[in-house]
Amino acid sequence: MPQGRHVLRLLLTCVALLWTSSFAAADNRLKLPEGVSPRSLHMRAAAWRVAASETVPKESKPGSESIFNLPSGDSLSVGDGDLDRLIRHGLEHDVAAPPKPLSERLTLRFNLGMGLDGGQPSGKNRLTDSDPEGPALNERQDYERLRIYSFGDAVVGSRGLGMEGLNSYLAAHFRYNQPYSQHSSAIPSLYDRNFSQPVVRSGYVEVDEVFQHRLLKPVHVRAGRSFQYGISAFQFDGLTVGYHTPALRLSVFGGQRSSLVGLDNSHYRGGGEVIGSRVRADLFEWKRWPLVISAAALRFDAHSHFRTGLALRWNRDVLVGAQLRALDGEVARASFSVAARLSQVTTVNLQVHRRTSSDWSYGLSQVSPGSDDDTRSDPRRYLDLGPVLPRTHLRLRYGTVLLRNIDLLIRGGGAIDGHDEETSGASSSSSSYAEGGAAVEVHMRRAIRLGAAMTTRRYFLDGEKHETPVPGTADPLPKSMAATGVASFWEGGLSLVYSPGARLFRGSAEFYGRRYGYLSEYLTQNITAFRSGGRFSIEGWVGKRIRMKAEYDVTLGPLLMAPELRGLKTLRVLLEGTF
Amino acid sequence: MQSTSASSSSWHIRIILIGAFLIATACQGTPAPTSAQAELIAPLRFPHAAHTNLPCESCHQGKAPGQSTSPRPGENGHASCTTGDCHAADFEGPPPPLCGLCHESLQTKDGPKASLLPYPPRAGPRTEAPRFSHKRHLDAPQIEAKLGFHISCTDCHLLPAATDTLAGDSKLARPNHQACARCHATEAAGPDSPTMDNCRSCHEAGAQRRRERVFISGDLSFHHSAHRSDRRGGRIGCATCHASIVEKDSSSDEQESGNMQVCVSCHNDDRRVPSAKRMSRCGTCHATRSAGLSAIAPRSHMPATERPANHTQAFRRDHAADADRPTSSCGRCHTMVSGNRRNTCDECHQVMEPRNHVVTWREYDHGPQAVTRPDQCTTCHQVDFCVACHSTPPRSHFPSMEFRGGGHGTLAVLNLRACATCHQTQRDCSGSGCHRGDTF
Known part of the structure; x- marks a missing residue:
């Protein structure tokens, strides 16, 4: 019946067009000037009929491509307009989406590499040698000059394989260190000790479109090990049920927190159980109201976390947002941000945060500093981040491209630490500071890129100078850490990149220098340490799927804190395949 | 006091200069001129905006019988212009600049018929x-x-x-x-x-x-x-x-x-474009070449920059909102990601190291940076990662007897704060009976 109506409309339209055009010449109004007759009106069959009979060009990848990425072949011949193919191509997806090829349903990536870390002894004494004339670094007892290790990653992902709407993802990593008996190596690693088993970073199965009802179609379920973002990023084994539409994203998740480095959950109250939810409503997508409302709640280690946010989406490119996070019912952090894209390449990003002393020490899994409730068996005992100080933090970044070539980034920021009745003194993990930085990158003729970057930062250390040390006795500890540590930092770098094209070949060289100014309560003069180094890498592609890479990272010049070494260096070679 | 004031004003000048610079650079590449700008660009265009109080038909009077197109307003002896009080006086005396809106040359009405300017103009807005x-x-x-x-x-x-x-x-x-x-x-x-x-x-x-x-x-x-x-x-x-x-x-x-990237994708591909039309041949598209810094081909022309134009250095830091969009398509080029858009930031953040993570980063550099922005670390690292290293004595702590016996003094004097990152001084330093002071 509807088809009949269409035919009737078509006929009526044709008759109307013919009839009106015959009267056009006699009409005195601006209605139908003579012009070129339409080239293709009435000449095409309905798109859905054409779509069913057309063959899809070999180059095309229906289902995955945007409808704007037209195949370059000419196998579609009906109709003259180029957009004809475009529209018909798009309609095919609507009418009868052909099955995706296996290459698009399955992602397989692996890399396998070998690394060599080393640091050649200089023959000088260590800073910790109590006897200046005593032996230097003893390679037989406490130092491994070279260390060889192998590493690799494997990633397998599927989308719609076996069943439409069934996705899976597995990402695993391994690193195997050459066993050695010495106490230390040149470049310490968490793999140096008893940790060499493969790590599964993510491994989950996800089912989309669990229900076929129109309203329930956006429901998805994910089970397995995955990361969760929201209040904080963390990894967990469990279940996530979500409802995602452009306007509304809702998810509920629960399970047990997992660790990438083998730290068990026995030290967490509740055995590491985590449960939470997130919701985000984009009213712009729904009613064109420029608001985005979000909220998230989470419970872990007997702590409750809650975050709510409101963002004004001025338009597609300007977002003004405010967030509030609470920990155990107390305000832990308030944030305000403006992110604006003034043009395709010009962006401004402003962030202001206010942290209170109720905030966590590091993240979900390190809420308190770790001094009171951690036992000697708790590995967190040796991560003493000190008391959480109230802090106001400001960051501003501005990026643009000048003269259509010079990629410029300017950034600045700072933080002011405060005190309240719950905190006194400074923290070893916090300092007021101010910083500024800039980076430029210029694309020279024929695939050569030159870059330069610099950062300068000043830490505001304050506190009383300690009394003069008494020789031969153990010095008394200072009252606080407020007047000790890194007081200034400067970094400059240059880079040179050669790349004749993406996924062909790339060679790069980077040089950097870093200067640290230390302030010590026990010394009358400030100490400056300068470190410099270079990193050189080459990578080449064999076809479109195999990449080979070698990278050499080396320090240039002595290390103030390690005079016993000439420097540090590491060499890595890598073979990667993506299928 | 004076120096403080001078320093303050110097800062103000710097801030103003930086602000002016930022605004100036932000104006780069402003896409299309506004209506007002366009009027300035083409002052001789007919100002429709100034005639909105008139009905359209008072000027666009439709085509004359026998003519195939609508006559241009004014062809009927300037009737549409001279009717009423607006421009009648302009057509009585010597040709005013108004005539230049439609005519190529200004002639008196007794002279030869003035030729018309094409409308709409081929150039300009x-x-x-x-x-x-x-x-x-x-x-x-x-x-x-x-x-x-x-x-x-x-x-x-x-x-x-x-x-x-x-x-x-x-x-x-x-x-x-x-x-x-x-x-x-x-x-x-x-x-x-x-x-x-x-x-x-x-x-x-x-x-x-x-x-x-x-x-x-x-x-x-x-x-x-x-x-x-x-x-x-x-x-x-x-x-x-x-x-x-x-x-x-x-x-x-x-x-x-x-989009220049579309141009580059073809003009850098010898299967699609002959060598005479490659990107390296500026003359393919440009009649002249500028001098100075702008003579360097823009980044969008470089084959190495097949990445999108908005992938600037600023984008490396502030890409979260773009990646979070439902229409994001990071996986098209970044093949290490699965293409799933839900909670998949880790697919990059667990494998791609930031540039500043050089060989000295782990042992010497990461501390001050973590003090500055601990939340930045949590983007990729859970606390377990920190614990795993901080629980292991560093190289400087060996031989342990010598280190404990007094060897640690020099390092502690240089940077006591580094010690306190792992050691609770109340417990490990003064609690052991060696050092006086237990106030922190």
């Missing part, structure tokens, strides 16, 4: 109908459902004198009233379709949008006819360059012009 939707015109199913046919780009973007081919053209013409009339003339208009007897169907009163060519400008030359097929004969679709035009619902939307 063009006034666009505010109520035009490419999206609606290219919605083939919708149009087919209503009318039984659909249209394509070249049904409207015809050459002025074209017959049925684009061969040999220099520029595709912008559709004029003739092109619109084929479907929107009163007699031809389909159901619910705007008709041209009502100018306000498209030309909203007071809303003028003028737009100049933004991409093919200056010394750049471009021929649509040369871009219908590539070297191998493969056809090049309009949407290859004008990708998002089909989504534009209003002429006030930012119109999609060509």
Whole structure:
């Protein structure tokens, strides 16, 4: 019946067009000037009929491509307009989406590499040698000059394989260190000790479109090990049920927190159980109201976390947002941000945060500093981040491209630490500071890129100078850490990149220098340490799927804190395949 | 005190200069001139905006009998201009500048007939109908459902004198009233379709949008006819360059012009473009080459920059919002990610190291940075990662007896704060009975 109506409309339209055009010449109004007759009106069959009979060009990848990425072949011949193919191509997806090829349903990536870390002894004494004339670094007892290790990653992902709407993802990593008996190596690693088993970073199965009802179609379920973002990023084994539409994203998740480095959950109250939810409503997508409302709640280690946010989406490119996070019912952090894209390449990003002393020490899994409730068996005992100080933090970044070539980034920021009745003194993990930085990158003729970057930062250390040390006795500890540590930092770098094209070949060289100014309560003069180094890498592609890479990272010049070494260096070679 | 004041004013000047610099650079690449700017660019254009109090028909009086096109306003002895009190006096004396709106040369009315300027001007900004939707015109199913046919780009973007081919053209013409009339003339208009007897169907009163060519400008030359097929004969679709035009619902939307990256993708591919037309041959598109810093080819022209133009250094830091968009397509190029858009930031953040993570980062550099921005670390690292290293004595702690016995003093004097990152001084230093002081 509807088809009949269409035919009737078509006929009526044709008759109307013919009839009106015959009267056009006699009409005195601006209605139908003579012009070129339409080239293709009435000449095409309905798109859905054409779509069913057309063959899809070999180059095309229906289902995955945007409808704007037209195949370059000419196998579609009906109709003259180029957009004809475009529209018909798009309609095919609507009418009868052909099955995706296996290459698009399955992602397989692996890399396998070998690394060599080393640091050649200089023959000088260590800073910790109590006897200046005593032996230097003893390679037989406490130092491994070279260390060889192998590493690799494997990633397998599927989308719609076996069943439409069934996705899976597995990402695993391994690193195997050459066993050695010495106490230390040149470049310490968490793999140096008893940790060499493969790590599964993510491994989950996800089912989309669990229900076929129109309203329930956006429901998805994910089970397995995955990361969760929201209040904080963390990894967990469990279940996530979500409802995602452009306007509304809702998810509920629960399970047990997992660790990438083998730290068990026995030290967490509740055995590491985590449960939470997130919701985000984009009213712009729904009613064109420029608001985005979000909220998230989470419970872990007997702590409750809650975050709510409101963002004004001025338009597609300007977002003004405010967030509030609470920990155990107390305000832990308030944030305000403006992110604006003034043009395709010009962006401004402003962030202001206010942290209170109720905030966590590091993240979900390190809420308190770790001094009171951690036992000697708790590995967190040796991560003493000190008391959480109230802090106001400001960051501003501005990026643009000048003269259509010079990629410029300017950034600045700072933080002011405060005190309240719950905190006194400074923290070893916090300092007021101010910083500024800039980076430029210029694309020279024929695939050569030159870059330069610099950062300068000043830490505001304050506190009383300690009394003069008494020789031969153990010095008394200072009252606080407020007047000790890194007081200034400067970094400059240059880079040179050669790349004749993406996924062909790339060679790069980077040089950097870093200067640290230390302030010590026990010394009358400030100490400056300068470190410099270079990193050189080459990578080449064999076809479109195999990449080979070698990278050499080396320090240039002595290390103030390690005079016993000439420097540090590491060499890595890598073979990667993506299928 | 004076020096403080001088220092303060110096800071103010610096801040003002930086602000001015930022604003100046932000204005780079402003897309299209506004209506007011366009008036300045083309002062001799007829100012429609100044005539909105008149009905359209008072000037556009329709075509005369026997004529195929609508006569230009003023052809009837300037009647549309001299009627009323507005411009009657201008046509009595010597030719005023007003005549230059339509005529090439200013002549007295007794002289030879002055030739007319082409209208609309071929160059300069063009006034666009505010109520035009490419999206609606290219919605083939919708149009087919209503009318039984659909249209394509070249049904409207015809050459002025074209017959049925684009061969040999220099520029595709912008559709004029003739092109619109084929479907929107009163007699031809389909159901619910705007008709041209009502100018306000498209030309909203007071809303003028003028737009100049933004991409093919200056010394750049471009021929649509040369871009219908590539070297191998493969056809090049309009949407290859004008990708998002089909989504534009209003002429006030930012119109999609060509994108240099699309140019580069073909002109850097010897299978599609002959060597004489490669990106390295500036003369392929540019008549002249500038000197100075701008003589360096822009980054968008470089084959190494096949990444999107917005992937700047700032983007490396602030890409979260873009990646979070439902339409994000990071996985198309970053093949290490699965393409799943839900909670998949880790697919990159667990494998890609930031640039500053050099060989000394782990042992010497990360501490001050973590003090500065601990939240930045949590983007990739859970606390377990920190614990795993901080629980292991560093190289300096060996031999342990010597280190404990006093060897640690020098390091502690240099940077006591580093010790306190792992050691609770109350427990490990003064609690052991060695050091006095237990206040922190």
